[in-house]
Amino acid sequence: MTRTAPLLLVIDDDPVIRETLARELALAGFETLTARDGEEGKDLFARHDPDLVITDLAMPRADGMAVLAAVRRAGRTPVIVLSVRGEEEDKVRALDLGADDYVTKPFSLRELLARVRSHLRRSHLSTVPGTPGVSGVLRFPGLVIDPARRTVLQDDREIRLTPTELAILELLASQAGKPVTLRQIIATVWKGAPATTQDTVRVHVGSLRRKLEPDPGEPRYIGTEPWVGYRFLMEPE
């Protein structure tokens, strides 16, 4: 199927949000489909195979989690969930179940558009330039991570990291722009070792930050996602 613009599926039970989002996304150059609830959303997803899904979590007739499960069964289509403050557990659960990102209501359109573009770019579907290289070396402005040679260069100066810190940095940087939950870090870096707690992760991230961030007042690389985990803030070069 060839499309002139990426196709987005917007699922929200509130008609004002749904229609406003559809209109604004269309003006931003995307094609859009809208669904009133999870059931309709799953149906439209199956029939149209959109490039990205934006879904509310709390909805009648199949909620956002059900939509997420259906999308993940079909493939890797990016999913952004619309969450509400105070329901952080739902947000973390959605991320652990495979959601790519979230925005918290009330969110700004600018913020949502930035996330949409970032995830489309990640899934190699957009025409926006700046796709990360495939050589395995992760390049960011002022920072080069070479997993094969186990080196990290910041402004051409090597930063010495422990193997655990390097593994965490690699994971976050390889998912640049995407929130990574503490559980995902434990599963990847520690292979889910049962004694690993979320505090263990915090200890190593704290240490990594001290070595990596030039200015503690202005974190450039590793952002904290309250309740969730961390997000690598820079876009790849």
Added chain:
Amino acid sequence: MDVRKAALTWLVSPVAVALLTAVAHRTGANALTAGFLYLILVLGLATGGGWQAGVVASLTATGCYNYYFLPPFGTLVIAEPANWVALFSFLTATTVASRLVVNARRQAEAADLRRREVEILYELCFSLFAASQRPGGLGEAAARTLGALGARSGMLFLDQPAPVSIIGDMGERAPVVDETALEQTRALWSLVETQTDLEKTVYIPLLVGGAFGGILVAQGAAASRKVLESAGRLLALALERERLLAEAAHLEAVQESDALKTSLLRAVSHDLRTPLTAMQLGLEGLGREVAGRPAAEAALREVAREQERLTRRIDNLLSLARLEAGVARPHPEDVAPGALFRAARESLALVLAGRPLEVRVTRDCPDLWADPSLALEIVVNLLENAARATPENGANGQDTSLELAAEADPESGTQGRVRLEVRDRGPGVPAAVKRLLLGPAGAPRGGEGSAGDSRSGGLGLRIAASLATANGGTLVLLDRPGGGSIARLTLPAVPAVLGDPA
């Protein structure tokens, strides 16, 4: 020895032996037959009259056996040595057999007693635990216990929940309670008995889980000490069960109420944020349409700011409501002060637009150990308040710059804390509020607020103070040297074990 036993021993035994001898002699029974008949008689007498009756019967029978049935007949002389052996065997057999019979009978009686005791306790157990599934009815449980023990009347004293409370008396009439016996039971935690001319009264301690729960007084109880003590333990367990049932019912009610509060807050949160989201998206759309029309753009910017402020207030109030309703507790995480300041500036992008803002975080400043959302709300409120104190289009060349600073709190000593400051160059803290003291409920006293707190800033400040308290922190307002004010927030630092890995 009672009369019946004495009669059996000294009167019935010899007479019965004499009668048997007469019958056996008259019928011409030989020595063997007579010996068996005597043995049966001795066993019968031992069974009915006990060991002594058996011994008397045995000796008498031995004499008669020798006189009438062992040659030479009619004398107590024994001619043949073999007959000595027979006579001695007869005496031994009758004595030992009567002893065995008596022992067996005693054991049967003891077993029967134990059976009856077990039956009593089983019935009590059943009536206390299985028959009643409803909470309450302490008196009922005590009455059942007294009934099972065969007491005529009784009383229940509970030390919990009240120091000493009398639940009530059971039975025909209230028992006469001996205060000394009560005190003794309470001091020794063991059963105490008192005896009057008429009857016995027992004071049974109610012990459960190594604790003393009260005393059951039973008048005229016929059961053994073991049964009384076991019944006391059963009653104590039943009372404990009643208490736990009542507690569970209360807990269930509290949980239901919490669930109700949670779902109510969820619904309110959803219903308030959905229109705010729609408004925000609509405003952004409008912004594009009015581009190039300065007056409309300015008006729209003002509406957008107010919409943002409304969103923040709703967030604040819902956070406070959650904390106060007890459905959410602060969830501390490590928060880097720099990241916190960055998030606060992003939240206030419109308010801070075009205003100089300096951020200073010392290199040795530890991370915070705070609820990230609440910490952000506090800093946003303080920053917003500072911005209000210094309007960006201020007259007379007003300095509108703001400062955000974080450092290890120099006053906290070994107890790690982080000091965050929001500094402005506004008119300063009003003279009346040189120091914003936190009241007992964590709210600033009087609600005067701070510099520039002309409209609703007081609410923001008050909420910030409450949230700081909930996070284990403090908030004070100070005059800034050279003019302006400082909002100083002190929050716990990340625990050493997290902040300084080995």
